[in-house]
Amino acid sequence: MADTVPDEVHVTGTLVWYYHVCPREAWLMSRQLTPDEEDDNIRIGRLIHEESYVRFAREVTTAAGKMDRLVRRDGQWVVYEVKKSSRHEVSARMQLLYYLLQLHEDGVEAVGELHFPEERRVVRVTLGPSEMCEIQNTVKEIQTLMSQPLPPPPKRIPVCRQCAYAEFCWA
Amino acid sequence: MVEKSLYIFSNGELKRKDNTLFFETTEGKKFIPITTVREIFLFGEVTFNSKVLDFLSQQQALVHYFNHYGYYSGTMYPRERIVSGDMILRQAEHYLDTSRRVAIAQRFVQGAAQNLRRVLKYYQGRGRDVENPLDKIESLIPSVSSYDDVNQLMAIEGNIREAYYQAFNSILSNAYFRFEGRTKRPPKSPLNALISFGNSMLYTTVLSEIYKTHLDPRIGYLHATNFRRFTLNLDVAEIFKPILVDRIIFSMIDKGMLKASHFVKASEGIFLNDAGRGAFVKQWDERLQQTIQVRELGRSVSYRRLIRMELYKLEKHLLEEKVYVPFAARW
Numbered sequence: 063m064a065d066t067v068p069d070e071v072h073v074t075g076t077l078v079w080y081y082h083v084c085p086r087e088a089w090l091m092s093r094q095l096t097p098d099e100e101d102d103n104i105r106i107g108r109l110i111h112e113e114s115y116v117r118f119a120r121e122v123t124t125a126a127g128k129m130d131r132l133v134r135r136d137g138q139w140v141v142y143e144v145k146k147s148s149r150h151e152v153s154a155r156m157q158l159l160y161y162l163l164q165l166h167e168d169g170v171e172a173v174g175e176l177h178f179p180e181e182r183r184v185v186r187v188t189l190g191p192s193e194m195c196e197i198q199n200t201v202k203e204i205q206t207l208m209s210q211p212l213p214p215p216p217k218r219i220p221v222c223r224q225c226a227y228a229e230f231c232w233a
Numbered sequence: 234m235v236e237k238s239l240y241i242f243s244n245g246e247l248k249r250k251d252n253t254l255f256f257e258t259t260e261g262k263k264f265i266p267i268t269t270v271r272e273i274f275l276f277g278e279v280t281f282n283s284k285v286l287d288f289l290s291q292q293q294a295l296v297h298y299f300n301h302y303g304y305y306s307g308t309m310y311p312r313e314r315i316v317s318g319d320m321i322l323r324q325a326e327h328y329l330d331t332s333r334r335v336a337i338a339q340r341f342v343q344g345a346a347q348n349l350r351r352v353l354k355y356y357q358g359r360g361r362d363v364e365n366p367l368d369k370i371e372s373l374i375p376s377v378s379s380y381d382d383v384n385q386l387m388a389i390e391g392n393i394r395e396a397y398y399q400a401f402n403s404i405l406s407n408a409y410f411r412f413e414g415r416t417k418r419p420p421k422s423p424l425n426a427l428i429s430f431g432n433s434m435l436y437t438t439v440l441s442e443i444y445k446t447h448l449d450p451r452i453g454y455l456h457a458t459n460f461r462r463f464t465l466n467l468d469v470a471e472i473f474k475p476i477l478v479d480r481i482i483f484s485m486i487d488k489g490m491l492k493a494s495h496f497v498k499a500s501e502g503i504f505l506n507d508a509g510r511g512a513f514v515k516q517w518d519e520r521l522q523q524t525i526q527v528r529e530l531g532r533s534v535s536y537r538r539l540i541r542m543e544l545y546k547l548e549k550h551l552l553e554e555k556v557y558v559p560f561a562a563r564w
Binding site for chain 2 (some may be wrong): 094095180211213228233
């Protein structure tokens with residue numbers, strides 16, 4: 063699959079997600095400065111990931127990252143993104159749009175579905191001209207951020223309260 | 234989920250039973266739920282096989298083992314899981330560049346001195362005569378920043394500590410725990426035995442926390458590195474010795490929790506016996522779980538977490554994001 067970004071700043075779907083939740087988190091993640099692994103929320107997320115939709119085929123790995131699931135349904139490719147809650151729905155939508163953009167650039171037209179198993183809710187996401195523009199701009203922003211020698215300074219936002227990076231950021 | 238430290242004092246065999254641990258002694262068997270174990274301290278004579286070691290590595294649990302006298306012998310440090318190439322390079326870069334290395338080493342010495350001073354201040358407030366050592370420490374602290382050589386820094390650190398030890402006999406009224414100079418390998422008095430044992434508990438605890446970060450424990454800044462031994466934990470431990478180890482020692486002696494029966498004479502030294510180590514470890518474990526408020530974070534964290542945050546501060550210093558300012562106890 064064609065890589066649309068230079069190797070040194072490899073944007074992945076998860077990075078798009080982090081970027082929208084917290085740019086600082088995305089920068090740290092891109093340097094493999096992973097967060098506190100003992101954090102309960104991280105453990106829960108990992109469990110949901112491992113236990114949801116196990117009946118179906120597992121994730122698909124591409125240059126754009128790991129898609130939770132890619133299936134052909136009613137003559138159309140559908141990308142799944144599974145999340146613990148819809149709390150960061152905007153971020154999840156951007157992550158999914160990024161996968162759709164990658165597929166599009168490889169000549170595969172697909173639609174996306176955000177799945178919130180705990181809420182029994184599915185949100186459909188499509189890549190139209192305005193979404194295309196939106197996600198392309200985001201990718202540029204992320205590349206600029208990643209090329210910075212320092213992470214953006216910590217900023218107190220609601221997610222800090224349960225973020226696994228909090229002790230790192232505020233130490 | 235709260236992870237625990239497991240302390241084994243008895244002799245026996247550690248086994249893997251399905252997906253958990255199992256400790257068997259002549260007295261009985263005990264299952265140990267592995268997912269809650271962060272580290273194991275072995276004080277007794279324990280046999281185990283590679284199946285157990287493999288399992289512990291998989292579970293990312295460290296094993297610290299001590300010899301018969303309670304001397305720290307070594308650590309089974311599992312393969313690193315949390316690795317950032319970027320961080321390792323920065324850690325080495327700050328080691329290789331003398332001025333950057335000294336800048337960090339100075340902060341460890343300053344942080345340690347500040348906390349030693351805090352402990353003495355506390356006892357001064359309680360009417361103990363610690364004025365001379367306190368004056369000495371206060372006069373030495375400003376000079377730390379003028380030393381640009383790691384050996385000199387180690388020396389000044391030694392001087393500060395020596396002044397600090399002068400205060401011990403004013404702090405401790407129990408004659409059994411008289412301080413007559415620091416002796417190691419072997420410790421020659423009960424108080425020395427306590428300091429040595431407490432310090433090894435701290436070194437290993439810091440090591441366990443380093444394992445949970447991106448830092449490499451072999452690259453320290455104050456203590457000489459030969460890239461084979463762990464030294465970063467020794468550096469960071471300096472900050473916490475006064476407020477964790479020494480405070481526990483003072484409070485235990487003060488409350489009469491330690492007696493002659495907790496010590497043994499052996500191999501030309503004096504050591505804590507199992508009962509003594511057990512008593513200390515109990516206080517130690519409780520202290521690490523005790524929480525204090527961290528203003529910047531907006532929540533309280535345990536002393537163990539405070540050690541982790543100290544490592545995070547160091548990471549941020551290495552990233553050149555924020556200059557490392559050592560933890561200073563406020564009481």
